[in-house]
Amino acid sequence: MTNKSVQWQQHFIQLGNNNQSFEESAAFTQETINQLFQAADKPYSGVQPATVKAQLQSVDFSQTESLHAVINTVNELIAKNSILVQHPHTIAHLHTPPLIASVLAEHFIAALNQSMDSWDQSSSATFVEQLMIDWLCKTYQLGPRADGVFTSGGTQSNLMGLLLARDWFAFKQSAHNIQQDGLPDYGHKFRIICSNKSHFTVQKSASLMGLGERAVVCVKTNVQGQMDLVDLQLTIDSLKTQGLLPICVVATAGTTDHGAIDELDKIVEIARNEQIWSHIDGAYGGALQLSAKHQQRLKGIESADSVSVDFHKLFYQTISCGALLIKNKANFNTLLHHADYLNREGDELPNLVDKSIATTKRFDALKLFMTLKSVGADTLGEMYDNVIELTLQVAELVKDNRNFELCCDPLLSTVLFRLSDKFQGSLTAAQFNQLHQTLRLQMATSGTAVIAETKVDGKVYLKLTLLNPCLTLNDFDSLFAKIESYAVALTTKEL
């Protein structure tokens, strides 16, 4: 043993040792983070993005320094220039302030560093993930054969759901095994049906699955942003008449921009009658299952073949954390691959890699475990009720404000609005759109407020996504005052 191996010990947690320097560094990190939050009064520092980039580029990796010094650097250059998700005016995306239980779970997750692929890398953690999956399957009432797996989020969950649908369909159609033999010769006829408000990851998944984005057929939506069921049936009929093969219908429980929840029960029923797989993208609205008040809006979710749920959105978990749930666990078989070194056939203990597209995988299930046990599912449900109620009140504020025009009544927790005509003056429609984009960007880079924008029927709208259950109407009075003053400043300059 060289001296070096002894020296290197300082960089690792040691067993049978009090790890004093680890404890001190951890405490120092925690103190640094606490101070940052304590001093924070803006969603973002307001430091110009180019300055942040240049400062980071000047970090010299040919020199090392103490961990203490590095923590200070991280604080100055990175933490202080982060988007502060806890700020009431950070309200753009499905990007949540995390629960303390989830943040602390990350401490365990990081230090224990369990890997969820095989039991011998995760022992108790394997059982925790399965326990949480069983709890979810029960909560979503998916029945006795249900199962699921934790994923990195909605993107991965949707991909997996569609992958299972594809493989199931080919097997049903002609006992063709895509896992072994690749796409069948009729694979180019596969079609995935979703609505024109579905998440773009449906298209992305189709592309990754070798079907191509053009294999996705979008059904019309009604004024509420829900899939039009008449058009759904017409689309299926028309595809079949053309000799094409609809393999899956994707329903959305909470579209990203409008929060629209499709009529899940009817869509699942149509899919079942047509012998098509039904997948529900519940990345956003799937959380309503915990709300006694709003749960019935998800009626039908219990009958779907697969469901995506995201915990790093309305479940207030740290990124990343999501799951795919399926009605019949036998369908996971198409993902099963036995590797001699990892999950040999006949292993007595469970290896979660059997049902995952990831191999090495984070122990995110612990975050949900600690949340359910400390905050509780019912409280989460009440938080959603509160957020939904507050969203309606915020929409009323917009309606009552002559400076703004509401796009549509909120369906979940987003508010879409734009500046009223009085700000348009002599601007063309395109210039007026551009004005909204400039306003959003300037507010973000100056650290005033982080709001989103989206386009509806060619018009740019500003978008607020409410997730934080601790907000009050006062937070919105001040936000709208800020937006108004930016609008005034920008238009007086323009005109």
Ligand SMILES: *Cc1c(COP(=O)(O)O)cnc(C)c1O
């Ligand atoms: C956020 C979202 C996704 C993507 O999920 P990630 O967790 O960001 O990967 C998919 N579908 C919907 C409806 C979403 O809101």
